[in-house]
Amino acid sequence: MSSIPQNSPSLSCLELCKSTREMKQLQALTMKTRPIQIQLLYSKIMSAGDFSSPESLSYARSIVKHVESPDIVIYNALIKGFSGFNEKSSSFEAMALFKEMMMKGLVPDTYTLPYVLKACAQCQSLSHGEQVHGHSIKTGLSSSVYIVNTLMRLYAVCGIIVSVRKVFDYSSHRDLVSWTTLIQALVKMGHAREAINVFFQMCRENLIADQRTMVIVLSACARLGDLSLGTQIHRYMHDNIVDYDVFVGNALVDMYLKCGHATSARKVFGEMPVRNVVSWNSLISGLAQQGQFKEALDVFYDMQTIGLKPDSFTLVAVLNACANLGILELGKWIHAYMDKNHIPSDGFIGNALVDMYSKCGSIEEAFKVFQGMKCRDVYSYTAMIVGLAMHGEAERALQIFSLMPQAGVKPDEVTFVGVLSACSHAGLVEEGRQHFQDMSKVYNLKPQTEHYGCMVDLLGRAGLIREAEEFILQMPIEPDAFVWGALLGACRIHTKVELGETVMGKLMDIEPGRDGAYILMSNIYSSANRWKDALKMRKIMKERNLKKTPGCSSIEVDGIVHEFQKGDNSHPRNIEIRMLLEQMALQLHNYGHFDSTVLPV
DNA sequence: GTAGGGTTAG
Numbered sequence: 060m061s062s063i064p065q066n067s068p069s070l071s072c073l074e075l076c077k078s079t080r081e082m083k084q085l086q087a088l089t090m091k092t093r094p095i096q097i098q099l100l101y102s103k104i105m106s107a108g109d110f111s112s113p114e115s116l117s118y119a120r121s122i123v124k125h126v127e128s129p130d131i132v133i134y135n136a137l138i139k140g141f142s143g144f145n146e147k148s149s150s151f152e153a154m155a156l157f158k159e160m161m162m163k164g165l166v167p168d169t170y171t172l173p174y175v176l177k178a179c180a181q182c183q184s185l186s187h188g189e190q191v192h193g194h195s196i197k198t199g200l201s202s203s204v205y206i207v208n209t210l211m212r213l214y215a216v217c218g219i220i221v222s223v224r225k226v227f228d229y230s231s232h233r234d235l236v237s238w239t240t241l242i243q244a245l246v247k248m249g250h251a252r253e254a255i256n257v258f259f260q261m262c263r264e265n266l267i268a269d270q271r272t273m274v275i276v277l278s279a280c281a282r283l284g285d286l287s288l289g290t291q292i293h294r295y296m297h298d299n300i301v302d303y304d305v306f307v308g309n310a311l312v313d314m315y316l317k318c319g320h321a322t323s324a325r326k327v328f329g330e331m332p333v334r335n336v337v338s339w340n341s342l343i344s345g346l347a348q349q350g351q352f353k354e355a356l357d358v359f360y361d362m363q364t365i366g367l368k369p370d371s372f373t374l375v376a377v378l379n380a381c382a383n384l385g386i387l388e389l390g391k392w393i394h395a396y397m398d399k400n401h402i403p404s405d406g407f408i409g410n411a412l413v414d415m416y417s418k419c420g421s422i423e424e425a426f427k428v429f430q431g432m433k434c435r436d437v438y439s440y441t442a443m444i445v446g447l448a449m450h451g452e453a454e455r456a457l458q459i460f461s462l463m464p465q466a467g468v469k470p471d472e473v474t475f476v477g478v479l480s481a482c483s484h485a486g487l488v489e490e491g492r493q494h495f496q497d498m499s500k501v502y503n504l505k506p507q508t509e510h511y512g513c514m515v516d517l518l519g520r521a522g523l524i525r526e527a528e529e530f531i532l533q534m535p536i537e538p539d540a541f542v543w544g545a546l547l548g549a550c551r552i553h554t555k556v557e558l559g560e561t562v563m564g565k566l567m568d569i570e571p572g573r574d575g576a577y578i579l580m581s582n583i584y585s586s587a588n589r590w591k592d593a594l595k596m597r598k599i600m601k602e603r604n605l606k607k608t609p610g611c612s613s614i615e616v617d618g619i620v621h622e623f624q625k626g627d628n629s630h631p632r633n634i635e636i637r638m639l640l641e642q643m644a645l646q647l648h649n650y651g652h653f654d655s656t657v658l659p660v
Numbered sequence: 661g662t663a664g665g666g667t668t669a670g
Contacts, residue, residue: 132661139661173662208663239664274665309666340667375668410669441670473670 113149116140120152134160135170142178153178154187167194169203176209180216188213204232208240215244239272242279251279255288267299270307277310286318305333309341316345321354336370344376352380353622356389369396371408378411387419394428404428410438417446437471444477453485472504479513483520491517512541519549524558540570547579551586559583574605 120137123129134156141153157175160167167175172195179188192210195201201210207230214222223244227237238261245254258276261268268276273296280289293311301307308331315324328334328342339362346355359377362369369377374393381390394412397404404412409432416425429435429443440463447456460478463470470478475498482491495514498504511534518527527546531538543565550559559580566576581596621630630636 135661168662170662177663203662205662212663234663236664243664269664271665278666304665306665311666313666335666337667342667344667370667372668379669407668412669414670436669438670443670445670471670477670 113144113146116144116149120156128163129160131160131165131168131171134165135168135174138171138174138178142174142181145181147182150178150181150184154184157191166198167200169200169205172200172203173205173209176206176213180209180213183217185213185217185219188217202231204230204234204237207232208234208236211237211240211244215240215247218248220244220248220250235266235269235272238266239268239275242272243275246275246279246282249282251282254279255283262295268295268301270301270304273301274306274310277307277314281310281314281317284318286315286320289314289318303331305331305335305338308334309337312338312341313345316341316349319349321346321349321351336367336373339367340370340372340376343373344379347376347380347383350383352383355380356384356386371402371406374402375407375411378408378415382411382415382418385419387416387421390415390419403433404431405433406436407438410436410442413439413442413446417442417449420450422446422450422452435466435468437468437474440466440468440470441474441477444474444481448477448481448484451484453481453487456481457487457490470502470504472507472510475504475506476509476513479510479517483513483517486517486521488517488521488523508536508539508541511536511538512545515542515545516548519546520552522553524549524553524555528558538565540566540573540576543569544575544579547576547583551579551583554583554586556583556587556589572605574600577605 116137119140123133123137126133138153138156141149141156144150153175157167157171157178160171172191176188176191179185179191188210192201192213195203195206195210200206207226210226211223214220214226223241227233227241230237238257242254242257242261245251245257255276258268258272258279261272273292276292277289280292292314295301296303296307308327311327312324315321315327324342324345328338331338339358343355343358343362346352346358355376359369359373359380362373374397378390378393381387381393390412393415394404396402397408397412402408409428412428413425416422416428425443425446429439432439440459443459444456447453447459456477460470460474460481463474475494478494479491482488482494491514495506495510498506498510511530514530515527518524518530524546527549531542531546534542543562547559547562547566549555550562563576563580566573570576577596577600581593584590584593584596623630
């Protein structure tokens with residue numbers, strides 16, 4: 060390059076270029092004249108840093124093909140450029156360039172390797188990454204802390220925690236980024252407790268965390284749902300004067316909610332000097348996860364009021380709240396909003412939509428969304444199957460299930476809860492048995508108590524009480540209240556007093572403080588005309604002051620949500636509602652329906 | 661010119 064005279068006309072023209080387009084024109088001219096100037100031109104393009112689009116990068120790459128001997132600076136710049144896009148083809152290009160430079164005998168430096176490792180990480184290309192790792196050891200570059208950290212990152216995204224740990228343990232230089240990357244990798248792989256231990260170890264080595272470390276540590280606390288730990292970390296931030304930024308604030312809001320402390324979450328949220336859409340999403344979805352659906356919607360309305368545009372995370376959380384409150388109107392509004400803003404009903408949001416429609420009683424709308432989805436994953440299928448089962452459409456639920464293998468979607472444990480409950484509702488004993496068997500034999504899934512409970516329910520409803528009992532005795536895991544409860548339910552339907560009493564004993568051992576079993580048992584006695592015993596059950600419940608599971612329901616009429624709790628008479632139109640309920644119960648009674656749960660209180 | 665951050669479903 061030094062051979063080019065400083066007064067070269069093309070160089071001075073180059074100084075005047077203001078855009079890639081102008082440089083392209085100049086390049087067309089120079090290409091024909093002196094090849095060496097292409098390299099100069101190219102260096103200029105590099106320093107202009109116009110790599111905002113893959114197109115401009117490809118263009119730069121195409122120029123390099125004309126350069127006789129590109130140097131390491133050019134390769135580094137190109138590899139950096141291609142590794143800067145979160146796209147597989149770009150990452151592959153970066154890796155190809157790395158190979159190319161090696162073939163040309165150029166020796167990568169401490170800048171090259173982090174760039175190319177970033178590309179490997181982006182497309183989770185472990186084999187390429189391992190080659191680069193090997194290369195770094197051979198050339199002695201592996202002592203560079205940047206290379207150590209990008210190697211750890213690579214193994215972390217590939218999910219190989221052992222290798223992350225190895226690189227960390229064997230490296231002579233570690234900095235805050237190394238520790239943070241290790242902590243992050245552990246959290247990601249579900250070892251949150253260990254991540255926290257590593258954080259404390261880091262503190263013992265007198266390193267002070269910064270915001271990025273704190274965000275990850277807080278996410279570990281959130282995963283653990285450990286409030287006292289989370290609070291301790293919050294205090295650490297105060298003591299070490301770790302400044303809040305919006306990321307830290309969001310992580311705190313999320314942590315407090317996942318630890319079940321909505322008050323602190325709201326306090327942090329309220330004190331945040333800057334909030335973004337993620338802050339709002341954390342609060343809304345966190346409240347919904349805590350079962351505070353109405354509160355979640357109130358926050359959503361506040362967000363609307365300040366004019367902040369919801370994103371797909373917001374919409375998923377709001378749909379979740381709608382589903383649980385049965386607010387079809389708002390759910391439909393969200394759907395319309397999506398259409399208007401060209402948000403496709405795919406992925407998380409499509410699944411949330413299916414769930415919302417089916418829980419709000421619009422099973423056909425749910426089906427429409429499900430059918431219109433471009434890609435369906437196990438969540439989509441499960442939501443649809445569970446929804447159909449809930450609506451008593453067992454045949455259709457099982458039909459959807461049968462489509463899963465050909466779609467290449469593997470059912471999981473929750474899918475089978477849907478499948479088995481569909482069989483149970485439809486009384487499909489043989490089919491249920493088959494699916495239960497397939498669960499472990501074909502799909503290699505371990506049945507959990509929910510699945511055993513479904514089977515007991517299935518057998519029990521069908522009157523196969525003895526078999527249901529044996530089924531429980533043969534369980535490889537400890538039966539819980541769900542399983543015994545299913546058997547007690549069967550005893551109620553088929554008036555099995557003696558067995559009911561035995562099961563009742565088991566349930567009292569497991570869940571002595573719950574009222575459900577007493578109510579069922581009392582109903583069993585009533586069915587057997589043993590009124591005295593039935594009354595005794597109710598009396599015991601009162602005496603022991605049992606924790607009542609509050610029966611709760613809600614309905615939305617003209618945009619207003621009306622919530623009802625068991626024994627709650629606070630609704631302004633309570634009297635009218637009670638009268639209507641009584642009439643309905645009477646009519647049901649006249650039609651031969653004697654279920655005590657619908658009789659007037 | 662190099663590395664580490666938060667929120668979503670059945």
